[in-house]
Amino acid sequence: MPVVNVRGLTKEFVSNGRVTKAVDNLDLTLEQGEFVCLLGPSGCGKTTTLRAIAGLEIPTSGVIEIGGDTVYSSATGTYVPPEKRGLGMVFQSYAVWPHMTVADNIAFPLKHGVGRADKSRRSEIKDRVDRMxxxxxxxxxxGRYPSELSGGQQQRVALARTLVYEPDLLLFDEPLSNLxxxxxERxxxxxxxxxxxxGFAALYVTHDREEALTLSDRTLVMRAGVVVQAGPPEEIYERPADVFVADFIGPVNLLPTSEVRSDAGxxxxxxxxxxxxxxxxAMALEEGADSLPEASVLIRPSSLLVDTGEASGPNQWVARVKSTAYLGEQVIYSLQVGDVSMTASAPAHRRVTAEYVSVTAPPEACRIVRGQLPGAAPGVRPSASPPVVHA
Structure with a gap:
């Protein structure tokens, strides 16, 4: 049984008579022990989704189940308040009590609402706080107070305070963004x-791609209130569904196409x-007959080969090196290939210093993805609204 099961979640906001869908008919499941990241730009609906599951936001419609129990249903009028949902939440701000010591901050959830604890209860609380x-x-x-702690230490205290009552589900709202x-990284x-x-289940909201790739078993990329792609982080990075996902998960070079055809496989x-x-x-040629309009070629900077040889084979071009950036283990090249700007990266020990270089994009490192970024190709209509993925 999933720890979280969300079906048809919709949240609308009304401002000046205008209705905006922050979340649009979203489905989501989260299994025990699974770490899932909601990834997307500001305004995509990821935080609204998290707050709805927590009970801090009342949806417009849909169903939310936690541990098999319905905590929200628009059809039956069910709404269970946050404190009765059996979950923990870690916010972007640490929200630790400044007048309490670290130990008292961590003990607070165990004491809250209990009243005067008897001796056995106080002993249990101390044991659990010490263990955490x-x-x-x-x-x-x-024995320290929050003013005596670093940002990382305060974040540990906030996490410990959430974990001390051993919830099966933890929700994270960009908890590391202030560090x-x-x-x-640590x-x-x-x-x-x-x-x-x-072994707790975690639902984590972030706009940081590195965070999502590092943490998650499964990443859900959101745009305009819907999940446009869901899958393991390797799949999201290596096989993005469209240009939005490819560009957001970056870094990437995207070349808009005017035609795509099949030739010898x-x-x-x-x-x-x-x-x-x-x-x-990522697009089947047979679905588009002889060609595929509104597509782009995706090439990761790390896939581009930069050297001083001649450009004579397929997917090879002469490029002018506009600038380089040294990043320790890597060198980033800003390149101009005709009228197209590209970015390449390579190990620092293979650094090329010439003004003009040859650039090779191996066919196996190039991928066709659906859509084109707005303004990328004059006269070509940008991709349509994103497809909905049920996660």
Missing amino acids: LEVMDCAHLA DAKLR MRLELRELQQRL TAVATTALGEVRCVHS
């Missing part, structure tokens, strides 16, 4: 290790760089 302090590596901070880059790994060790796309051969396609 050890799990979160915060035992040495037990610096190095600490955020906390991602720690959170993933903790979730796998304790490969797709041949006509682009501003001429014909580009692609082994992989």
Whole structure:
């Protein structure tokens, strides 16, 4: 039985007589022990979805079940308040009590609503708080106040306070966005290790692609209130469904096409760089008869080969190096190929310093995806509204 089962979730907001759908007929399941990320830009509906599951937002319609129990149903008028849904939530702001010590902050959910605890109850609370302090590596901070803690330590306290009453489901609303880059990277790994060790189900909202790829068993990419693609992070990155997903999950080079045809088992796309051969396609040629309009060629920067040889084979071009950026292990090249700007990346030990280089896009690293970014190809209509994916 899924920990979370959402069916037909819709949330509408009305402003100045205008109705906006923040979430549009969304389906979602979350299994025990699964880590799922809702990924998308601001305004895509991911936080509204999370708040609806938490009970902090009342949907317009749909059904939400947690642990097999219906906590919201528009058909029956069911609404269970947040405190009775048996879940934990970690917010973007740490929301730790400034007048309480670390230990008291963590104990707060266990004491809240209990009244005066008897001796056995107080002993149980202390044992659970001590155990959580050890799990979160915060035992040495037990007597400190939040003003004496770093951002990462406060985030650990907020997480420990949520975990101390051992919920089966945790909801995360961009909890690491206030941390610096190095600490955020370390906390991602720690959170993933903790979730796998304790086995709770997690639903995590983020607009950070690295966060989603690092943390999730399954990523749901959202746009305009719907899930446009759902799957393991490897699938989302390597086989994006359309240009929106490809561009958002980035980094990527996207070449709009005027025609796509089949030739000897490969797709041949006509682009501003001429014909580009692609082994992989997210669009079936047989569905589009002889050609596929409104498509783009996807090439990851790491797939482009940059050297000083001559450009003479298929998918090879002469490029001018506009600039390079040294990132330690990698060098990023900003390239101009005719009228097209491209980005390539390569290991620093293979750095090329020439002004003009040859650029090769191996056919097996090129992929045809549906749609074109608005304004990418004058006279070509952008892709239609995103397809709905039931997750």
